[in-house]
Amino acid sequence: MGFRQSSAGPMDTEQMTPLVAIVGRPNVGKSTLFNRLVGKKLALVDDTPGVTRDRRMGEARLGDLRFRAMDTAGLEDADPASLAGRMRAQTEAALADADVILFVIDARAGVVQQDEHFADVARRSQRPVILVTNKAEGRAGEGGIYESFSLGLGDPVPISAEHGEGMADLYEALRQAFEKLGRDNPEEDDLIDEAITGVEIDEDGNTIGDDPLRPLRIAVAGRPNAGKSTLINALIGEERLLTGPEAGITRDAITVDWVWGGREVKLFDTAGMRRKARVQEKLEKLSVADGLRAVKFAEIVVVLLDATIPFEKQDLHIADLVIREGRGLVIGLNKWDLIEDRSAKLRELREEADRLLPQARGMPLVTLSGLTGQGLDRLMDACVKAYDLWNTRISTGRLNRWMSALIEHHPPPAVSGRRLKLRYMTQAKTRPPHFVVFCTRPDAVPESYQRYMVNGLRETFEMPGVPIRLHVKSSG
Ligand code: GDP
Ligand code: GDP
Numbered sequence: 001m002g003f004r005q006s007s008a009g010p011m012d013t014e015q016m017t018p019l020v021a022i023v024g025r026p027n028v029g030k031s032t033l034f035n036r037l038v039g040k041k042l043a044l045v046d047d048t049p050g051v052t053r054d055r056r057m058g059e060a061r062l063g064d065l066r067f068r069a070m071d072t073a074g075l076e077d078a079d080p081a082s083l084a085g086r087m088r089a090q091t092e093a094a095l096a097d098a099d100v101i102l103f104v105i106d107a108r109a110g111v112v113q114q115d116e117h118f119a120d121v122a123r124r125s126q127r128p129v130i131l132v133t134n135k136a137e138g139r140a141g142e143g144g145i146y147e148s149f150s151l152g153l154g155d156p157v158p159i160s161a162e163h164g165e166g167m168a169d170l171y172e173a174l175r176q177a178f179e180k181l182g183r184d185n186p187e188e189d190d191l192i193d194e195a196i197t198g199v200e201i202d203e204d205g206n207t208i209g210d211d212p213l214r215p216l217r218i219a220v221a222g223r224p225n226a227g228k229s230t231l232i233n234a235l236i237g238e239e240r241l242l243t244g245p246e247a248g249i250t251r252d253a254i255t256v257d258w259v260w261g262g263r264e265v266k267l268f269d270t271a272g273m274r275r276k277a278r279v280q281e282k283l284e285k286l287s288v289a290d291g292l293r294a295v296k297f298a299e300i301v302v303v304l305l306d307a308t309i310p311f312e313k314q315d316l317h318i319a320d321l322v323i324r325e326g327r328g329l330v331i332g333l334n335k336w337d338l339i340e341d342r343s344a345k346l347r348e349l350r351e352e353a354d355r356l357l358p359q360a361r362g363m364p365l366v367t368l369s370g371l372t373g374q375g376l377d378r379l380m381d382a383c384v385k386a387y388d389l390w391n392t393r394i395s396t397g398r399l400n401r402w403m404s405a406l407i408e409h410h411p412p413p414a415v416s417g418r419r420l421k422l423r424y425m426t427q428a429k430t431r432p433p434h435f436v437v438f439c440t441r442p443d444a445v446p447e448s449y450q451r452y453m454v455n456g457l458r459e460t461f462e463m464p465g466v467p468i469r470l471h472v473k474s475s476g
Pocket of ligand 1: 031
């Protein structure tokens with residue numbers, strides 16, 4: 001079974017206009033939107049369940065935009081006995097040709113589980129996705145609009161396909177998406193896709209984080225002489241003893257595939273990379289460049305310090321980069337074998353770390369020695385834990401209960417006599433966790449209150465060291 005390819009013909013002359021696919025679970029209003037964009041009642045109405053329909057295509061216009069629209073209604077429920085997987089396969093196939101995806105949900109119903117399935121399909125297509133919250137006329141759709149941030153597909157465009165509301169915003173979203181099409185630099189395209197969809201894409205063009213079997217990506221960065229090469233050799237050497245030389249270790253590669261405690265790890269070997277590149281730049285300059293590459297590659301970055309001369313300017317520079325890029329940060333206090341009064345030193349470094357890097361308060365500090373091999377297990381444990389925290393997802397219910405309690409305890413300040421109202425909160429994205437707070441006047445929420453919220457989140461939901469993102473948006 002399946003759907004027939006739409007016949008070649010009139011559409012061929014339209015090859016140059018972008019193809020926009022309208023995707024979503026049944027009944028969210030895809031056909032209604034399609035009809036509005038195409039301008040005539042082209043879409044068949046067929047209420048018989050189980051009837052496989054053609055993909056409906058039409059020449060669409062919105063303002064001065066011309067494009068082809070594809071309605072996937074009917075594909076999603078083509079087989080009455082179909083499971084989510086079958087429905088997805090149908091829609092997925094239909095998306096192969098699309099340039100841009102309008103992912104539609106019903107703002108009145110909010111986000112339901114089936115929406116998540118289709119959001120996944122949209123994400124996997126690796127096309128730019130515009131999140132459309134339909135049926136948003138009146139106030140009944142408000143909750144659903146807030147909730148839709150949790151899909152991680154960027155800011156929603158609220159519309160009413162039936163009443164023609166929100167078309168200017170949809171126009172703007174499409175215009176921006178079209179503008180970015182047709183660039184032939186795939187890396188740039190990936191960055192753009194990320195910007196549009198909020199989904200990170202790795203250098204192979206795969207979305208990061210969808211595949212639980214994907215190896216954990218760790219990089220070790222740090223100043224020259226911090227002990228990176230020694231550490232990596234120690235890490236890999238240890239595993240080699242356990243697994244034998246056939247474990248797929250290629251020492252000269254830039255990345256080292258490796259298994260630690262049964263978990264697949266891709267280790268980014270900055271020192272190896274430098275040997276390979278044979279660049280003659282100054283070492284200091286290089287270590288920052290290394291840091292940059294490590295950050296691009298990795299999910300978790302170990303910033304390795306020489307504990308005898310910790311938190312030098314360059315160390316802080318690299319750590320700051322890691323935090324700003326939203327990667328998980330683990331501080332390795334190397335050469336611990338040279339430290340005498342260890343507990344006093346550790347207390348001192350803990351205090352210093354939180355003071356110098358307050359954006360990642362509570363980050364893991366692991367004492368170790370690459371030379372003696374002490375602390376390597378604890379380092380890897382810390383990386384895995386940081387990775388899990390980086391993937392934290394907190395339910396909307398818990399967040400809003402937390403926010404109510406927070407407001408009660410410490411309300412946001414009144415601005416020019418009027419109380420600021422925080423109305424709703426949701427998590428928009430993981431890796432690292434992004435939260436969105438909706439309030440009456442976003443501009444009036446002081447930085448200090450935002451920091452207070454971030455620190456509160458970090459504490460209550462136990463995310464020490466995680467670079468938490470908080471966005472304040474207007475609740476309209
Ligand atoms: P599809 O299955 O996703 O193609 O959904 P349809 O376009 O067939 O619409 C499903 C139902 O939602 C119909 O009863 C539409 O009239 C209704 N609908 C579509 N758009 C809107 C809207 O903007 N507001 C409201 N209130 N209802 C809508
Ligand atoms: P990289 O430039 O960061 O790759 O640093 P290296 O791994 O080349 O190490 C720099 C120097 O520090 C070398 O002389 C190492 O032997 C020494 N070193 C590395 N790790 C340790 C350690 O844990 N303890 C001690 N005492 N020396 C270390």
